Amino acid sequence: MSAGIYGLMAEFSDPSALVSAARKTREAGYVRIDAYTPYPIEELDEAIGIHHTRLPMIALIGGIVGGLAGFGLQYWTSVIDYPINVGGRPLFSWPAFIPVAFECTILGAALSAVFGMLGLNGLPQPYHPVFNVPRFALASRDRFFLCIEAADPNFDADETWSFLSRLQPRQVSQVDE
Amino acid sequence: MADKKPTKGSKQKGAPVSAGAGSRSLSSHLPPVVEPGYTMATVADKISEVVLTQNTPRGWYIGLAFSFALTMLLLVSITWLLVRGVGIWGINVPVAWAFAIINFVWWIGIGHAGTLISAILLLLRQDWRTSINRFAEAMTLFAVACAGLYPLLHMGRPWLAYWLFPYPNTMGMWPQFRSPLVWDVFAVTTYLLVSLMFWYIGLIPDLATLRDRSPSRTGRIVYGLLAMGWRGSARHWHRYEMTYLLLAGLSTPLVVSVHTIVSFDFAVAQVPGWHATVFPPYFVAGAVYAGFAMVVILAIPLRRFYGLQDFVTMRHLDHMARIMLATGLFVAYGYMIETFMAWYSGSVYESSLMNNRFTGPYAILYWSLLLFNVLIPQGLWFARVRSSTTALFMIAISVSIGMWLERFIIVVVSLHRDFLPSSWGMYYPTFWDWSMYLGSIGLFFSLLFLFLRFLPMISIFEMRTLLPESEVKEDLG
Structure with missing residues (x-):
């Protein structure tokens, strides 16, 4: 562990090189790794060990809560708090409550999916050490980066540096904290 | 997916945009989705150049100035409306709903194509949607914003618009949840919020690209704040794509429900010409029809003006023309069924309504x-028409006018002669009716011009996934 270092970062110029490098890094026993790419690459998920996300469950719960809240609101206002007798029709006219309950379900699920994604991703995040690498600006253009974090139990500044250099990157840089 | 070549479609199953292998083999004779010769860097440059350039094209200033002048007309009309009340419009009993509801439905319908392109075509893995989804989504937002103005202003006391929402109040009252007009409030609000989130989430990675490429400090700060610190982490992309898919899956039933509920505004009432079960599907198809027409109206000049013919290719225009043709036939079926039901119902009111449509004072419409x-x-049945931008543009204009006339006929012609001849009347739009309509078109285009100048009109990161170099070639198992 080295003080003041977030990790070491290798730069690649094409996605295939990044995916195979990520795979080798995992095989070498590193666990605190992340890759940075200009567009989503599905092969990376498995290469750096991303298994599943809780987002669908969060969205499902959000949808159910939204739907129940929408329906409950209509029931409570139309039947309990403000009952209006229109020609003797039933107060609990549930078919008429479906459209609003449906919209509330969608809204609840969409809000939870979006804010769940931002929350799990830790966004908005004003500062992150990877931006200290000057060439990292290319990660939003056409370069692919692999970072082994200093928090990894196997991390050793010199050894990890030479490991990354053996993966044939364009260059390796140190990410300052 | 059974594809011999290792195309992207077979690899990137979870990607927001994946080239559907099936669609590729079916439409192999069509022009490509992106013209060859682009790399990830040049795609980003080409699209972000429009935003990051220091030299704004003169055409943009002229367009914005014209649209902004119309927006000023809208502000004048709204001011006069607030001073004098809705009496400045031509509405009166029996036609108490006219331009306000016609334009509301017209704008909401236009918005639906944006959601269809971004959500339904995503779920159907239509890779060609990538180059048009961003500005179609922007179009949705601006159209919904224009639509939202009308019911608010039609209320007479727009400053009390918050009464529409259920909140505990000192009057001890709640909205009437059995009314389609209250459903409308929920549907349109949800639609606006979900469309906004869908659009913004789609923008985040591109905002990061702009942040990293902007030559000015202001640009870096503003795009940096908007990008929220996006760094393209693989873990983030994983959740991001899941969210995008979830939003697409949620928007699909939402967009259908919104126009269904809009049609309930009419269909739940008993007025002849409104009380029809065909309304929900017929309205949804009409919305998609009008929306695609508007996308075509916007796409044809845009691709020429900004030289984006390589990204918005003839294949896109051809696909959109086919969707217009299909939805146009649904709409034609709706007209046919309305006429048939008027005769088959045996109701004197329904058949006299139809007679009034064919031969009454508004028959010309x-x-x-x-x-x-x-x-x-x-x-549009003819390939030669679909491959001519001029012909397509003219047809799209024709559809936009047609869809507006459809709403005029549904609203005004149904209302002006209902059950009792003693309560019949005529509706004539006034200057202020027209000025609000033109003004809302001005607002729409002003917002659109600002969007084109300050945000990437095509999704940069999704365009990258369409390039051959984006594919991961693996020889190890």
Whole structure:
């Protein structure tokens, strides 16, 4: 562990090189790794060990809560708090409550999916050490980066540096904290 | 997916945009989705150049100035409306709903194509949607914003618009949840919020690209704040794509429900010409029809003006023309069923309504509707028409006019002669009706011009996934 270092970062110029490098890094026993790419690459998920996300469950719960809240609101206002007798029709006219309950379900699920994604991703995040690498600006253009974090139990500044250099990157840089 | 070549479609199953292998083999004779010769860097440059350039094209200033002048007309009209009340419009009993509801439905319908392109075509893995989804989504937002103005202003006391929402109040009252007008409030609000989130989430990675490429400090700060610190982490992309898919899956039933609920505003009432079970599907199809027409109207000048013919290719225009043709036929079926049911119902009110449509004082509008919305679009059957931008543009204009006339006929012609001849009347739009309508078109285009100048009109990161170099080639198992 080295003080003041977030990790070491290798730069690649094409996605295939990044995916195979990520795979080798995992095989070498590193666990605190992340890759940075200009567009989503599905092969990376498995290469750096991303298994599943809780987002669908969060969205499902959000949808159910939204739907129940929408329906409950209509029931409570139309039947309990403000009952209006229109020609003797039933107060609990549930078919008429479906459209609003449906919209509330969608809204609840969409809000939870979006804010769940931002929350799990830790966004908005004003500062992150990877931006200290000057060439990292290319990660939003056409370069692919692999970072082994200093928090990894196997991390050793010199050894990890030479490991990354053996993966044939364009260059390796140190990410300052 | 059974594809021999290792195309992207077979690899990137979870990607927001994946080239569907099936669609590729079916439409192999069509032009490509992106012209060859682009790399990830040049795609980003080409799209972000429009935003990051220091030299704003003169055409942009002229367009914005013109649209902004119309927006000023809207502000004047709204001010006068607030001073004098809705009496400045031509509405009166029996036609108490006119331009306000016509324009509301027209704008909301236009918005639906944006959601269809971004959500339904995503779920169907239509990779060609990538180059048009961003500005179609922007179009949705601006159209919904224009639509939202009308019911608010039609209320007479727009400053009390918050009464529409259920909140505990000192009057001890709640909204009437059995009314389609209250459903509308929930549907349109949800639609606006979900469309906004969908659009913004789609923008985040591109905002990061702009942040990293902007030559000015202001640009870096503003785009940096908007990008929220996006760094393209693989873990983030994983959740991001899941969210995008979830939003697409949620938007699909939402967009159908919104126009269904809009149609309930009419269909739940008992007025002849409104009380029809065909309304929900017929309205949804009409919305998609009008929306695609608007996308075509916007895409054809945009691709020429900004030289984006390589990204928005003839294949896109051809696909959109086919969707217009299909939805146009649904709409024509709707007209046919309305006429048939008027006869088959045996109801004297229904048949006299139809008679009034064909031969009454507004008959010229009905026949124009059939011309603009049914007859002229039949040209889309011909490949030569679909491959001519001028012809497509003219047909799209014709559909936009036709769809507006359709709503005029549904609203005004149904209301002006209902059950009792003693309560019949006529509706004539006033200057302020027209000025609000033109003004809302000005607002729409002003917002659109600002969007084109300050945000990437095509999704940069999704365009990258369409390039051959984006594919991961693996030889190890």
